[in-house]
Amino acid sequence: MVDLVPHPRQEVCNGEAMRWDDLFADLSGQAEALEEDALTEDALALTRDEESAIVLGDRVRALIGCEISLAVEGGERHGGVLLDATRSWLVLREGTQRRLVPVHAITWLEGIQRVAPAPPASEVGLGIGHALREWSRSDGITGVEVTGRRLDGALVRIGADHLELVLQEGERTVAVPFTAIRSVLV
Numbered sequence: 550m551v552d553l554v555p556h557p558r559q560e561v562c563n564g565e566a567m568r569w570d571d572l573f574a575d576l577s578g579q580a581e582a583l584e585e586d587a588l589t590e591d592a593l594a595l596t597r598d599e600e601s602a603i604v605l606g607d608r609v610r611a612l613i614g615c616e617i618s619l620a621v622e623g624g625e626r627h628g629g630v631l632l633d634a635t636r637s638w639l640v641l642r643e644g645t646q647r648r649l650v651p652v653h654a655i656t657w658l659e660g661i662q663r664v665a666p667a668p669p670a671s672e673v674g675l676g677i678g679h680a681l682r683e684w685s686r687s688d689g690i691t692g693v694e695v696t697g698r699r700l701d702g703a704l705v706r707i708g709a710d711h712l713e714l715v716l717q718e719g720e721r722t723v724a725v726p727f728t729a730i731r732s733v734l735v
Contacts, residue, residue: 603664606636606652610665617641618659621650621731623696638677649684649733651677677727681707684735690717692734693725700725 609617609631618628627648629641641648684691685704693700693714700723706713711726 604636605655605658606634606639607665607667608661608663609639609652609658610634610636611663612660615660619650620656621654621694622656623731624656625694625731627732633680635675635680637675638680640680643734647735649677649680649735651727651730651732653728654731677730678707678709678712681712681733684733685712687735689735694731694734695725695729696731 612631613634615631616629617631618626620626627641627643627650629643629648631639632642632647633640636652638649638651641650681704685707689703690701691704691714693702693712700714700716701718702714702716702723704712705715705722708724710728711724712730713722713724715722
C-alpha cells in the first residue's frame with residue numbers, strides 16, 4: 550500500500566488539498582491590483598488638482614499667434630490672430646485694427662487646446678491698465694465697448710481701476726471702470 554504523505558507546502562483540509570502557493574499568489578495578485586488602483590486614483594486626483602489651478606489666461610497665452618474666436622458679455626463676437634495675452638487680458642488683430650479684450654468679459658472662447666507654462670513673475674501683475682497705458686501713447690481714436698454701447702474718443706488717463714476717455718462727440722470726458730469694459734479697439 551502506498552502511503553500518501555502531503556507535500557510539505559500542502560495541507561489537507563476537509564478532504565481537499567489546498568495549495569498555499571496558489572493562495573499566496575492570488576492574495577499577492579489582489580494586493581498588486583489594489584495598489585495599482587490606488588496609484589491610478591492618486592494620479593487622477595493629482596491631475597484634477599493640477600487642472601483646478603489652471604486659469605483661463607494661461608490657456609489663452611498658449612494660443613499666441615493662432616486664430617481664435619470669442620464672445621464677450623452682451624453676445625458680441627470677435628475673431629482674429631492672438632497677438633498678446635496675459636492672465637487678465639488679450640489682444641487680437643482684426644484686419645488692420647487691434648482689439649484688447651479683458652479675460653473677465655469673455656463668455657466663451659473657441660480653439661483652446663493646451664496650457665502655457667506659468668508666466669514669469671514680471672508678467673503676473675500686468676493688468677489691463679498696463680496695456681491701456683501703452684495704447685494711450687498713440688494719438689488715435691479708441692473705441693471702448695461697454696455692454697450695449699461703444700464710446701469713441703481719445704484715452705486721456707488710465708487709473709488703477711478705470712480709464713478716462715474724451716469723447717469724439719461733444720468733447721465730454723467719461724470715466725469707464727475696467728470691469729465695465731467688454732473690449733477696446735485701436
